Amino acid sequence: xxxxxxxxxxxxxxxPENFVLGDSKSMVCKLKKSxxxxxxxxxxWYYKFHQVITSYGFEANVVDDCVYHKFSGSKYVxxxx
Numbered sequence: 456x457x458x459x460x461x462x463x464x465x466x467x468x469x470x471p472e473n474f475v476l477g478d479s480k481s482m483v484c485k486l487k488k489s490x491x492x493x494x495x496x497x498x499x500w501y502y503k504f505h506q507v508i509t510s511y512g513f514e515a516n517v518v519d520d521c522v523y524h525k526f527s528g529s530k531y532v533x534x535x536x
């Protein structure tokens with residue numbers, strides 16, 4: 456679920472073992488999308504989820520950030536992560 460998430464920071468990583476070619480051992484990879492094992496990957500996923508779900512008119516609960524609600528006329532919708 457965390458793959459291909461957007462990242463705001465500039466992050467470089469050592470090349471994977473089987474990816475290194477000849478004299479390029481001192482080169483690094485610049486990440487354009489998040490991958491597993493990044494410390495902030497879950498925060499970035501939640502931030503993107505929050506942006507999308509609020510664009511549909513949902514509001515985050517003030518007590519618990521994992522609960523969203525939307526009121527439309529006489530209908531109530533609750534979304535719980």
